[in-house]
Amino acid sequence: MNQSFTLSNDKVLLDKEYPLFSELTNMEHEQLVFCSRPEVGLKAIVAIHDTTLGPALGGTRMWHYHSEDEAIKDVLRLSRGMTYKAAISGLNFGGGKAVIIGDSRTDKTEAMFRAFGKFIDGLAGRYITAEDVGMTEREMSWIHFETNHVTGIPKSLGGGGDPSPVTAYGVYMGMKAAAKRAYGSDSLSGKRIGIQGAGSVATHLARYLKNENATLFVTDIFKEKAQKLADETGAKSVTPDDIYTLDLHIFSPCALGGVINSDTIPHLSCDIIAGGANNILDDEKKHARMLQDREILFTPDYVINAGGIINISTELQNEGYNEKLAMERTSEIYNTVLKIFEYADTQNLTPVEASNLLAEDRIQKVSSLQSIYKPKHTHST
Secondary structure, three states: OOEEEEEEOOOOOOOOOOOHHHHHHHHOOOEEEEEEEHHHOEEEEEEEEEOOOOOEEOOEEEEOOOOHHHHHHHHHHHHHHHHHHHHHOOOOOEEEEEEEEOOOOOOOOHHHHHHHHHHHHHOOOOEEEOEOOOOOHHHHHHHHOOOOOEOOOOHHHOOOOOOHHHHHHHHHHHHHHHHHHHHOOOOOOOOEEEEEOOOHHHHHHHHHHHHOOOEEEEEOOOHHHHHHHHHHHOOEEOOOOHHHOOEOOEEEEOOOOOOEOOOOHHHOEOOEEOOOOOOOEOOHHHHHHHHHHOOOEEOOHHHHOOHHHHHHHHHHOOOOOOHHHHHHHHHOHHHHHHHHHHHHHHHOOOHHHHHHHHHHHHHHHHHHHHHOOOOOOOOOO
8 A cells, every 4th residue: 555644844842852743944935745655665755845936947966875865855955955946947837756665776666666656646737847966867757657747758758868977967057057156257268177976977977077188086986987087077086085185276065965064164275166966065054154254166066066956857848758849958057157147246145145145136036926826717808
């Protein structure tokens, strides 16, 4: 029997040691859904943050979390980031995210993902899923067997396929905008750039940077992945700890979040941080200020990694996926980043604060229109 329950933003009595509803209230989430099918190994959590602009759109991440608390914290932060990402990118979608607790290298089965697809379908379009860390087009296809509320399906099925190449292109454009701001030129030729992670986004980003003759350093928790990417792009492979202390122009975290924190910031020797990972700052407000105090230019991660959501959003158009349009829209990340830096300067804000305010302003303005009645059906006269 399918087992699912939903926690909505209502007042209930919970264990004081686990203030889940306080977290939902503080982060302004609408809904948190837990999905369980033990017989197929499915333990999944779906977080819907905000649907003011449209249905919540965001990927599913499969990760071997150390605890269920860690998984909940991750899905809450990721889904909130998707709201801001869609808003700042001008998309008519809200923010959502899902996590599946498990080892993506050993635990995947068709039955698991078809069960997950049934749960997604049960949300009736409030949440649309996509590919994220630990996922591939194959799993998206299995989910698609059970629901239409999924993107990132293979191009052979009418989808856009793996969104990571477009995500990497957006990071590349955002990085160039940051260079323009810091150095007066957006050329990355000769710039020393450290990439943390050697997954799909990092690989495509490294290829762009290689073509622009940047000097690259790469690392990954799986040494063989880093070495493979280094061999392809002419980069130097370094240890995960060493990436923080290198003398760099640009540091690009492209793995998991929280890597810019009170422990790592004192060791950084770079001018710019611009990466494809989500929630790069462990504490958004505190660590953004610490970077500003050290005159390190931080490019808001949910802005420059928005190529993925831009790409999958084109799958949801009436006319279907359009790769050229996805790339054109993603290239606008360059101008969005420059706009955020300018606004931050004029308002004496960190780039994260500036970006958040711009995103929240769009959400608020659209929200104010909800009082205007619009009929569900129109009739020709």
